Every structure is written in structure tokens, then in C-alpha cells.
Amino acid sequence: MTLQELAQNWISYAVGIVLGRFKPGVPGALGRGGFSEEIAEKLRELSVPHGIAVLDEGHPYDLAARVFETLTIIYGEDQASEIVHQATAKQGDPVATVRKYLSGPFFREHIKLYRKRPVYWLLQSPKKRYGLYLFHEKLTSDTLYRIRGEEYVAAKIRLLETKIDEMRKLKDVSEGREKRRLEKQISEFEDVLEDVREFAKKIDAILKQSYTPHIDDGVLINMAPLWELIPLWQAEPRKCWKALKDGKYDWSHMAMDYWPERVKEKCKINKSYAIAHGLVDELLENPKSKNNFI
Template sequence: MINGIDSPYKGSGGLTREQFLFHETRVVARLMTDENLSDQEIIDRVVSENLFQFPTERMIRNLAGVCVKRLHCLDDNYTYASLYGVERMVNCDIKTSDVTLRGISVEEAIKSLISYAVGCMFGRYSLDVPGLAYAGWTWDDTKYVTFKPEEDAIIPICDDEYFNDDIVGRFIQFVEIVYGKQTLEENLQFIADALGGKGSSREVIRNYFINDFYADHVKIYQKRPIYWLFDSGKKNGFKCLIYMHRYQPDTIARIRTDYVHEQQARYRTAIEETEKRLESTTGSDKVKLTKKLNTLKAQDDEIHAYEEKIHHLADQMISIDLDDGVKHNYEIFKDVLAKIK
């Protein structure tokens, strides 16, 4: 979709290797417009204040330069500018012949948008303030007006609508707030089409969160994820995300009592209801219900075993030191977290 030649930024804004840099590009765009800084002044500002919160100066400087060059090469149809949320910050009226971005896909852009939305759910980012809103410092509720983050910093991921505020419900709320209620269904379908898969838009989005989101997150953060996936196993009996910077000694106890136990109760109810329906069902419907019942029972067995594991950790009220790093802290809870591959 985006190709071109003879630009002064030729070959320097490719989107084929680095992550999509949704948050970082918004930071740079604001510096461009609000403070009218030169390209070099923007890069120096990002580095000196560590606005990206990356671990090394070299990485920050390199990616700041990438963001500057991408913003100079936005396509004139506003598609990617809109995905970044910077269409009002930068000049998008650039001829296609002047653009040298190659290899970018809408799927990458949508996955970056989803990642940013999850960051907003945890309070890492906010729709109301630029840059990082929270990464371990003093929490400030006044930063979150338009879209409220999860109060307990725990987000369940379910294969059905067991919780009203699971990750799919919260993502739909985010899309509605950002892009409007009138176009919600159209936008959800656009997102689903970009992700690919069968079923309704909500089903496709749910499948992405269950099966692929965490793998993408781990890849972006080079096997040092800032969001941690509590995962019962292959049957998807229980999954939830937490944000390591908001971890508290009672977080696992909250997961166990407020989510694992609730999920177990929902499985028991679903099993009972399915068994009753089977008594009066025949033919192909009975086959489908039997399959569903077997899945529910397998998930119930899996979460029962998982509850015992998480119970042991919950009772310990473990504290972590963020300075010890992701790898060290993740290892403490390896028995109840998803394996990093």
C-alpha cells in the first residue's frame, strides 16, 4: 500500500524489523507539534529524559530516530496516522511518490493498537497524558479520566463471556471510547479482518487474546515481558494478565479468590446447564453439546489442579524488587505463569 522513491528519508523509515512503536511515535509527534523542536532536538530530549523507558541509551536514540523518520513519511490517506493517533499532529498530505515505507501491514498496526489498549487497561499508558503514565512510581488517579485502568491490575482472559470486565470487554470499551459508539461494530470488524480468523468480530478478537497476544508481547519485549500471563494450561481453564509494575504481595491471593474461584463456580454452573440441555437434545445438536460438555469438564479439571498451585504461592504473600529485573522475578512464579518460549 505504501511505496515510493526519491524521498530525503529514503530507506530510513522501514517498518519491517522493529516493533510498530505506537506509544513511542505518539511521544515524538507531540514533541514535533507542541514544542516545535528540530529532529535532533527531539532525539536528544527523548534520550535525556528517557521518555521511552528503554534500558539503554543506544536503543532509545536509535528508535527515536526511527519514529522521527516514520512521521515524516506518513501516507496521504491518513490510515496509519489515524492508527498512531497523530493525524492532527503532523502533516499527512504527502504524495505517495515521496513515501518510502515498505513492508508494513495493517495486521501489525492493529496488533500495536491492541497492545497500547492493554497498556491503558493497566494504567501504563493513559489517553489523557503523553508518554508513560505509570511504570513503578507513585500512582496518580488524576491521570486517568477518559479511560479508567483496572483497579486491581488483574485482567482475565476467557474463552467465553464469564466476566463482564474480561480483556475482550475492556478492549471493546476502549475502541468505543476512542473511535465512537456509532462506528463501533464497523471498527471491530476492521480489527477482526486484520487479525484474520473465523467467526464474528468478537470471536476473532477473543481468539487472538487467548492464543496469540501473549506470544506477540513476549516477542516485542525480547522475552522480558512486562505483562505476565497466569496460565493453567493447554485447556485454557484459566488465564489472566497482570502488569509487573503494579504487582503487590496480595496480587496472587486476589487472583485466586476473585478470579480462579469465580471461574470454578462458572464452570460448575455451565456443566450443570449443559447436562440438563443434553437430556432433551438429539441429533447434531446433541453432538455439539457433548463436545462442549467435555471441554467444560476438562477445563474444570485443569483449573482445579491450578488452584492448588496458586494457593501455595498466595499464602506466601511474596514481594518482588523491580530492580531484580523481569527474568529473576518471572522465575519466582514460573509454576503458575505461561512458559516463555
């Protein structure tokens, strides 16, 4: 293993701690490590609620800041900075470097490592100006509502709107170079705002269909309805979504959620499907389907 690979593994471990996959110091837990209780407790305190962390500077659940803090607790600030440098081959502010790494390269490496069944999911706005990581095992039917709400997307939209309004007021009383600087900043912030609003619209469209994850369906099927929220890796989830629509995975709970009538019809003639969806007793009692089913 190269130094770069080792450093990347430490960043991945830190991501797992923050997202709640690893529980340092907890007997029998995954990723418990060999830390002192004092250090283990500090590391556990960095875990975010609900397995959601955002790539957004200044946010209380900023994944990059918490990843670097994790490394600092384990190794000290200087060594943590060196780990970031070795992992990314980049110099500069380590937290900003980690944030950029998590916004793309880390997720691509993670997808390869887990053979296209990622444990951590990177949801991003269409132009990738805003993004969040999820630990898929903590997904619930409330997760997207939480992301869309006041902790994340809605708060970001409101913050951007306020900032743009403030800069416009300053621009109105400015002249020359300062006015041109503010005009450029306003344009940049408006681009980000438009991107985040589009992200919100895509989430709203998914919420209207009452998205509910089902861990037993597997990673890719659970990702499939969210394919538009994963611009960095859309091809596989989108392909799976098409297969779901075409009836290829009607054994899955996700298929039952979206196309219940079609799936129930298949259950009448496919006992394994009926078992998967808990419809065996119901179908046996139905004389119209009993002969085909048995």
C-alpha cells in the same frame, strides 16, 4: 511499518490502557495521547482495578471486550473491526478474534518486543483453557490471592460446577440427539473445570511460599517463582528459578524471601550483598562476621 504491525500496535496500546499502564489525557503520563477530554475520560474508565484482566467471555474485566471497546471509542466500531482484522488476518466476531489473539500470538510478540522482559504477563491454566493478564508494575503481595479468590479463579470454578450440574439435570430428562449433545457439552465443561482446578492448585502452592514481588529485582526474577503459571513461555522463567535456587542471584530480595539463611551467610562476606539487603549495620555489630566483612 506494515498495516498489520500498525494494527497490532493499536491493540497493544489498548491493552496498556485497560491494564492501567497508559493514562489517556493525563498530563505527563505515559500514553496520554492527543484525545479530547471526553474521549480520554471514556478510555480511562476502561482501566481495570489492580492491573488484572481476564480472558473470559462475560466477565466484567474481560480484556478482549475492553480492548475492542477501547478501539471503538477511538475509531468507531467499523474501523475497530478493521484494525482487528488487519492485526490478526482473521475474520469473524472481533471480540472473539481479539480474545484468541491475546491468548497466544500477542504474548509471543510482546515477549520478543521487550526482549524477554515482558511488561504484561499472561498467566494461564496448564491446558490454556483459562488465562489472565497482569501489568507487572502493579503486582503486589496480594495479587495472587486476588486472582485465586472470588473475582477470578474461585468464581470461575463455581460457575463451571453450577453449569455442569444444570446440564446433568437436563441430560437426565433428555433422550436421543439432545442427550448426546448434552453429554458432549458436559465432557467439554468438565475438561475446562479440571484445567482451572489445576491452575488453582498451582497458585495455592505458590501462595504457601508467600510469594512477594520486588520491582527492583527485575522482570525475570519476579516471574521466576510463577513459571508454572506461564505455560506459553516457561523456559526462561524456569531457568531463572533454577538459578535462584542455586544461589546465582542472592543479591535479590526474592532470594532472601525464599532462602534467608543462605543469603545472610553470604552477606557476612560480601558487602554488596549486605548493602542490598540492608544488613550492613547488623553485620558490623556482629564480632563473628566483622573481620570477614571488613
